[in-house]
Amino acid sequence: MKLIMAVIQDKDSALLSDELVEANIRATKLSSSGGFLRSGNTTFMIGVEDDRVEEVLNIIKVNCESREQYTTSPVSLDVSLDSSIPYPMQVHVGGATVFVLPVESFHRF
Amino acid sequence: MKLIMAVIQDKDSALLSDELVEANIRATKLSSSGGFLRSGNTTFMIGVEDDRVEEVLNIIKVNCESREQYTTSPVSLDVSLDSSIPYPMQVHVGGATVFVLPVESFHRF
Amino acid sequence: MKLIMAVIQDKDSALLSDELVEANIRATKLSSSGGFLRSGNTTFMIGVEDDRVEEVLNIIKVNCESREQYTTSPVSLDVSLDSSIPYPMQVHVGGATVFVLPVESFHRF
Ligand code: NI
Ligand code: NI
Numbered sequence A, B, C: 001m002k003l004i005m006a007v008i009q010d011k012d013s014a015l016l017s018d019e020l021v022e023a024n025i026r027a028t029k030l031s032s033s034g035g036f037l038r039s040g041n042t043t044f045m046i047g048v049e050d051d052r053v054e055e056v057l058n059i060i061k062v063n064c065e066s067r068e069q070y071t072t073s074p075v076s077l078d079v080s081l082d083s084s085i086p087y088p089m090q091v092h093v094g095g096a097t098v099f100v101l102p103v104e105s106f107h108r109f
């Protein structure tokens, strides 16, 4: 048994939840903030058998991996003329910081 | 020293807190949601000496164990005649998912 | 790699965050309550290399250690005459409860 603590961005939380449910892996979400990732994160606490750790890590990687997105700047605060034309802006989204912890014993009551 | 992470239902949280205080065992509650148990759960983080782990597990079991309750359905959404008579409905309540983690060192400042 | 779980008082949270950032150590804050310390606490989850554990413990100690403060009682509920004179009152503030957990593996995606 291992306890996986995964800090991910809020925006990836719903998708990760769904994929873990699909894989029949149970997780608890802890409210968290700041630090490992930019503001707005969630910590997943996932208990799994040793032989499924790699599978869970892969589910986290596929759904939460840090990636770049192009976004169109929605508003321009610059008064110069040319800035009024929206242009694509590259932003980093996602990312996961994951700790796999040893478990001494596991109980369900 | 061990760190016990126990996910329990919100409705059992106050009772478990009281019983841990009575036993002179200190715990911190983390806001949590979803997953291991039906919606509305709390994660207790409990630090204890090795020789008290069994005692804490027992306190969790006694106060949070999954059990069945009979409830009277409060409203009937069915338009058929006989459904207007309230009848007892069996529901599962409680339950605990508990991880006992090894601790390398413990400090109080 | 170690995972440090530190329960501290809310009032020390901003300072600890700043000092960890200054030391280039990343942390995630979990919403927590009750138990190890008087009401209003925060749990810092801090991942560090083994050789920086002492440094992190020292940062926590310096910024969150339990200490006594003298405060002037703002209101007097006692109707006796002499109690209307504000007098300094000693209160305990701060404090940290810290668990250092072994980590089996660490991943960033
Ligand atoms: Ni899918
Ligand atoms: Ni009792």
Ligand code: NI
Pocket: C019, C022
């Ligand atoms: Ni400083």
